[in-house]
Amino acid sequence: MAEGPAPGRVAVLSSSWGDAHDETAFATRAVAAAASRVVPVDVFVPGTPGPPRPDGAFDLQAVGGGGGWPAAADARWPAGGPFALAVVEDGDEGALELAGRFLPQVPTVTVASGAGGPGDARGVLAVGPGDDDPPTVGLHVPVHALAAARRHVGLGFTGYLLVLTDRGPQAARNDRPTPLVAWLAARFAGRHLVVVENAVASVWRARSLRGLVAVDTRTDLWRLVAHAAATVDLAPGGLFARECVESLLYGVPVVVPAGTTGARLAALGGGLWFGDEAELFGCVEALDDERTRRALADQGKAVAGRWYGDADGFVRRVAAALDRRVGWPIGDGGPD
Numbered sequence: 001m002a003e004g005p006a007p008g009r010v011a012v013l014s015s016s017w018g019d020a021h022d023e024t025a026f027a028t029r030a031v032a033a034a035a036s037r038v039v040p041v042d043v044f045v046p047g048t049p050g051p052p053r054p055d056g057a058f059d060l061q062a063v064g065g066g067g068g069w070p071a072a073a074d075a076r077w078p079a080g081g082p083f084a085l086a087v088v089e090d091g092d093e094g095a096l097e098l099a100g101r102f103l104p105q106v107p108t109v110t111v112a113s114g115a116g117g118p119g120d121a122r123g124v125l126a127v128g129p130g131d132d133d134p135p136t137v138g139l140h141v142p143v144h145a146l147a148a149a150r151r152h153v154g155l156g157f158t159g160y161l162l163v164l165t166d167r168g169p170q171a172a173r174n175d176r177p178t179p180l181v182a183w184l185a186a187r188f189a190g191r192h193l194v195v196v197e198n199a200v201a202s203v204w205r206a207r208s209l210r211g212l213v214a215v216d217t218r219t220d221l222w223r224l225v226a227h228a229a230a231t232v233d234l235a236p237g238g239l240f241a242r243e244c245v246e247s248l249l250y251g252v253p254v255v256v257p258a259g260t261t262g263a264r265l266a267a268l269g270g271g272l273w274f275g276d277e278a279e280l281f282g283c284v285e286a287l288d289d290e291r292t293r294r295a296l297a298d299q300g301k302a303v304a305g306r307w308y309g310d311a312d313g314f315v316r317r318v319a320a321a322l323d324r325r326v327g328w329p330i331g332d333g334g335p336d
Contacts, residue, residue, distance in 0.1 A: 008084030009040045010322075011103060013095035015068055017045050017060065023237040024089050027127045028111050030139045031087060033057060034318040042080060044098075049076040069094030072101040085326050087111060087125070090239075109325055113239050113261055125321055128240035129264040129307070135324075137317040138307035141245045147222035148250055154213030155203070157192060158227040161284065162252075164243055165197035166234035175202070175209055180234055180280065187281050194224060226250040230287045232280075236262030244271070245308045248300035253293055255283045270300015 012032045016025040035041050036057065043055075046069050047062030054060075061078050064070035075098055086103050088095040090112035099108055107123070114126025114136055124134035151158055167178050177185060181195055185204045193204040194213075201213040201224060215221055221243075225231055231247040232255045241262035244254045254271035256262035263273040272283040287293045306313070 008082050009042055009080070010035050010085045010087060011081075011083045011099070011106070012041060012043045012087045013045075013092070013098060014043065014089060015046055015092055015095060016089060017043065017055075023239040023242055024111070026242065027139055027239055028087070028089055030314070031111055031125055031127070031137075031318060034140070034315045035087070035322065037315045038319045039084075039322065042083075044077075046070070049078075052078075063098065065094075069098060072097045075102070077102040085109065085322065107325055109321070115261065115264060123325070125318065128261050129268055135321065136307065137321050138314055139240060139245075140311040140314045141240075141242060141249065141304075141308040143222055143246050143249050144219055147219055148226040150223065151227045152201075152213065152220060152223040154201070155194070155224075155227075159229045160192035160194045160203075160227075161188065162224055162228035162231045162247075163193055163195045164231065164233040164235070165195055167197050177202075177204070178234075180277070183277050184232070184280070184284070188284065194228070196221065196224065222246065222250070225252055228252050229293065230255060230284065232256075232284070233262055236260050236265075240308075241265050245304050248304035249309055251297040251301045253287055253296040253300055255280065255287070265303075266300075269303040270296055272296070 012028065014028045016022045017028065019025040032041050032043060043058045043060050044063055045060050046065035049062050049064055052059035052061050063075045063077055083103055083106050086099040086106050086108045088099060088108060088110055090110050109123050109125050112124050112126060113128035114124065114130030114134055115128065126134045126136045127139050130136055163181055163184060165178055165181060177195060185193055185207050189206045195202045195204060196215055199215050201215050203210045203213065225247050230253050233244050234257065236244050236256050238261055244256060244262045244265050247254050248270045254262060254266055256266055256271060256273050258273045258275045266273050272286060274280040274283050
């Protein structure tokens with residue numbers, strides 16, 4: 001680390017921090033953790049003001065509000081600082097309002113996907129796949145190596161087509177597939193489809209439901225992913241497509257809708273994308289060729305490993321991005 005004046009603190013304003021299943025929360029926590037390796041970090045969240053609340057590596061400071069941020073005039077901003085940088089989540093207008101009131105002279109950066117983000121590239125920490133403007137810092141997305149060694153105990157076979165559904169947040173109807181899943185089950189009736197939604201995996205073959213398996217933990221999902229022939233993610237996450245990243249880290253190619261963050265990741269290597277049912281079928285059929293599947297698996301694992309599988313590299317890239325924004329002498333950073 002280069003010598004120089006000590007940097008100020010970083011203020012992270014996150015309205016999603018406590019949501020364990022939200023990609024934005026995952027990314028913001030990861031960015032905060034990486035930044036804390038090189039500069040002091042304080043985390044501010046909505047909630048009843050009071051003493052800082054411990055949450056893993058950080059003490060959360062609540063500034064008011066219930067289900068979201070309070071109006072800036074009603075917020076109780078705790079003493080602290082000085083702050084040299086504020087980090088907010090993409091599209092969080094409440095956080096921007098608070099930063100404008102309580103940190104008026106402090107530069108702000110946004111945790112965003114990198115595609116169609118704010119115009120000033122210096123003000124974006126791009127965690128999702130994209131081009132070089134804004135520069136991508138990626139993330140550290142952990143997976144468990146043992147998941148590749150042991151399949152899910154609820155399945156007696158491997159090499160299935162894993163489908164992550166597009167049903168949405170409403171109550172699961174695992175006995176009634178969504179239209180795209182039904183088309184896949186009909187077109188590929190001779191193979192097993194394992195369809196995951198709402199913590200349940202439904203097993204389909206010959207257009208019939210063969211059984212249901214609980215997906216109780218992230219490790220359960222990783223085991224399903226690691227032993228699939230391919231992962232079809234019908235609704236990849238909009239920020240960095242976490243499940244697609246995890247699939248590629250296990251060397252399992254992905255098939256995703258065109259125009260999504262998952263498709264931008266697939267275009268870097270490791271997957272195929274579709275615009276309609278016919279193209280979806282074509283993608284799955286293409287992966288039936290073992291040479292094609294193996295080539296995409298190797299490409300995807302390399303891409304995901306570079307941008308999402310290296311914790312130290314992620315810290316260096318975040319450090320470099322902070323240096324570019326504020327001019328702190330905190331190391332050379334940069335992509336590996």
